[in-house]
Amino acid sequence: MQSIVLSSGGEADWFRKASFYQIYPRSFHDSNGDGIGDLRGIEDKLDYVKDLGVDAIWLCPIYSSPNDDNGYDISDYRSIHPDFGTMADFESLLESMHRRGLRLIMDMVLNHSSDQHDWFRASRSSRGDAKRNWYFWSPPRRGEHGEKEPPNHWGSFFSGSAWAWDEKTEEYYLHLFGKKQPDLNWENADLRDALYGEMRFWLAKGVDGFRLDVINLISKAPGFPENRPQADSSFTSPMPFVADGPRLEEYLKEMRQKVFKPYKAIAIGETPGVTVEAAKRYTAPESEELDILFQFELMDADGGAGGKWDHRRAAPADLEQVMRRWQEGLGRVGWNSLYWNNHDQPRLISRFGDKTYREASGKALAAFLYLQKGSPFIYQGEEIGMLNFPFRALSELRDIECLNFISYACADESFWEKRGEAGIWEAVRAKSRDNARTPMQWDDSPLAGFSDSSSWIAVNPNASAINVREASGRESSILNFYRKLIRFRKKEPLISDGGIEFFDTGLPALRGYRRYEEGGPSLYVAANLGSEMLEEPPKLPWPEARQLVLGSYADGQKSGQWRPWELRVWHEAE
Numbered sequence: 001m002q003s004i005v006l007s008s009g010g011e012a013d014w015f016r017k018a019s020f021y022q023i024y025p026r027s028f029h030d031s032n033g034d035g036i037g038d039l040r041g042i043e044d045k046l047d048y049v050k051d052l053g054v055d056a057i058w059l060c061p062i063y064s065s066p067n068d069d070n071g072y073d074i075s076d077y078r079s080i081h082p083d084f085g086t087m088a089d090f091e092s093l094l095e096s097m098h099r100r101g102l103r104l105i106m107d108m109v110l111n112h113s114s115d116q117h118d119w120f121r122a123s124r125s126s127r128g129d130a131k132r133n134w135y136f137w138s139p140p141r142r143g144e145h146g147e148k149e150p151p152n153h154w155g156s157f158f159s160g161s162a163w164a165w166d167e168k169t170e171e172y173y174l175h176l177f178g179k180k181q182p183d184l185n186w187e188n189a190d191l192r193d194a195l196y197g198e199m200r201f202w203l204a205k206g207v208d209g210f211r212l213d214v215i216n217l218i219s220k221a222p223g224f225p226e227n228r229p230q231a232d233s234s235f236t237s238p239m240p241f242v243a244d245g246p247r248l249e250e251y252l253k254e255m256r257q258k259v260f261k262p263y264k265a266i267a268i269g270e271t272p273g274v275t276v277e278a279a280k281r282y283t284a285p286e287s288e289e290l291d292i293l294f295q296f297e298l299m300d301a302d303g304g305a306g307g308k309w310d311h312r313r314a315a316p317a318d319l320e321q322v323m324r325r326w327q328e329g330l331g332r333v334g335w336n337s338l339y340w341n342n343h344d345q346p347r348l349i350s351r352f353g354d355k356t357y358r359e360a361s362g363k364a365l366a367a368f369l370y371l372q373k374g375s376p377f378i379y380q381g382e383e384i385g386m387l388n389f390p391f392r393a394l395s396e397l398r399d400i401e402c403l404n405f406i407s408y409a410c411a412d413e414s415f416w417e418k419r420g421e422a423g424i425w426e427a428v429r430a431k432s433r434d435n436a437r438t439p440m441q442w443d444d445s446p447l448a449g450f451s452d453s454s455s456w457i458a459v460n461p462n463a464s465a466i467n468v469r470e471a472s473g474r475e476s477s478i479l480n481f482y483r484k485l486i487r488f489r490k491k492e493p494l495i496s497d498g499g500i501e502f503f504d505t506g507l508p509a510l511r512g513y514r515r516y517e518e519g520g521p522s523l524y525v526a527a528n529l530g531s532e533m534l535e536e537p538p539k540l541p542w543p544e545a546r547q548l549v550l551g552s553y554a555d556g557q558k559s560g561q562w563r564p565w566e567l568r569v570w571h572e573a574e
């Protein structure tokens with residue numbers, strides 16, 4: 001069968017030269033006019049994806065789910081949510097992908113399940129249930145006046161306490177994310193085996209690997225240590241006690257042997273808060289833990305002291321500093337993903353670029369990151385330069401994280417006083433995950449070619465100008481730039497294998513690096529990561545004998561000047 005040839009026939013480290021394309025199925029393409037993107041809709045668009053030059057698709061969760069967190073709350077790991085289609089649709093999609101040489105990476109959520117999963121229903125049915133221990137339960141603490149309080153002050157990533165009270169069995173359960181996403185207890189070996197079984201179900205169908213949702217949160221510090229808050233009622237971050245916990249690497253190794261290895265599948269871990277040193281261990285080939293990981297430091301670069309919603313503009317030097325630390329830190333041992341966007345993040349150009357220079361800034365940022373070492377992950381719509389949505393009303397928002405943020409922010413007097421309603425909306429427009437979730441813009445029809453009837457979330461009003469049809473037909477478009485960039489990366493071994501050295505140009509906005517192998521010609525990448533025109537510095541870090549191979553402006557380079565968001569990539573002449 002085709003799929004078997006593809007999964008096991010390639011080299012074990014095929015992903016090092018590969019680029020990935022991420023699909024958020026709900027918002028990609030609706031084939032049956034119910035306003036929700038679906039599996040057949042994806043199958044219809046595979047030629048478009050293949051034509052980008054990518055090697056694999058990461059598909060966000062498509063399993064049965066009450067959709068409290070759009071599929072990241074799974075109620076049955078072995079079934080397809082009817083919104084997305086049937087198992088036959090899935091098999092047909094997989095077959096069509098493999099026929100085109102595209103691999104499929106499924107999303108797997110193993111840190112928590114839905115509260116509607118049979119396992120949690122059993123677990124909450126009584127304190128003595130055999131599955132009680134598959135989740136984290138804890139009796140209440142008693143407050144000053146004997147009132148019931150959660151076991152500690154851990155806050156949920158989606159606002160409020162990370163503990164929810166269960167009336168029936170009179171204990172709290174842990175949920176690091178939403179209330180309807182109880183955390184699974186990996187200490188329990190039966191639970192682990194059950195999860196491995198769910199993963200093997202998909203591997204047996206021929207899928208090529210998994211993207212493991214928040215996988216570095218699965219080992220919690222025993223005893224739920226208290227993280228004492230400053231103010232009496234506020235919540236504090238559980239991260240020091242849940243990220244990169246004591247048994248994490250033991251679990252990763254076990255999963256590798258029992259699940260990934262027999263199928264030669266790849267393991268891509270989402271690892272918020274991971275340090276460079278830990279990331280290097282997890283992805284070193286001899287560790288046999290993860291192949292690729294997602295770290296968050298670029299995504300944190302524009303968060304202020306108050307975190308994600310406390311938004312500030314990131315300077316080019318801030319971005320470069322993060323890139324440099326990770327590129328140098330992982331060296332030739334670890335392996336990283338390179339990403340600017342995903343379904344949890346605002347749109348790249350609105351965030352780190354400049355929509356006045358939409359195409360130049362989109363191209364410059366893309367090439368600046370994707371020519372580094374690691375595997376690029378391109379999120380649907382990024383390749384046509386989609387932008388944030390101009391949210392103005394609650395009714396336009398869908399995401400649980402954002403809606404929870406708004407209700408907590410409104411109830412928090414100090415926040416309200418400091419930022420006010422306008423400040424809250426500004427934060428929402430800058431950071432809401434819904435920015436990434438508006439439908440893919442295929443053409444300039446009323447629903448952008450996403451659906452012919454309706455849409456579960458509004459289409460960005462700019463779709464009449466920014467869409468695949470327009471970009472496909474124009475040689476200088478950002479889409480055609482991505483196509484070139486992805487192909488260039490694949491045929492140039494310096495990018496996947498070479499060393500990297502960042503250089504100083506003397507100008508804060510002009511950043512660059514070279515990729516090299518000892519004794520051979522280098523590849524130079526330089527970009528003006530700002531919207532001002534720059535005069536070229538007198539001392540140049542790149543050689544005089546060089547050949548331009550890629551640029552963010554179609555009309556070549558103007559000597560002595562760097563236009564806003566001008567990027568240039570050169571080969572050193574031999």
Ligand code: TEU
Pocket residue numbers: 069072073109157177213214270272308343344401433
């Ligand atoms: O996201 C993990 C995560 O760390 C998020 O809290 C992320 O940082 C946040 O959305 C950005 O503000 C993963 C999934 O990608 C996300 O969609 C899920 O909601 C979350 O896990 C829970 O499964």
Ligand code: CA
Pocket residue numbers: 030031032033034035036037038083
């Ligand atoms: Ca549909």
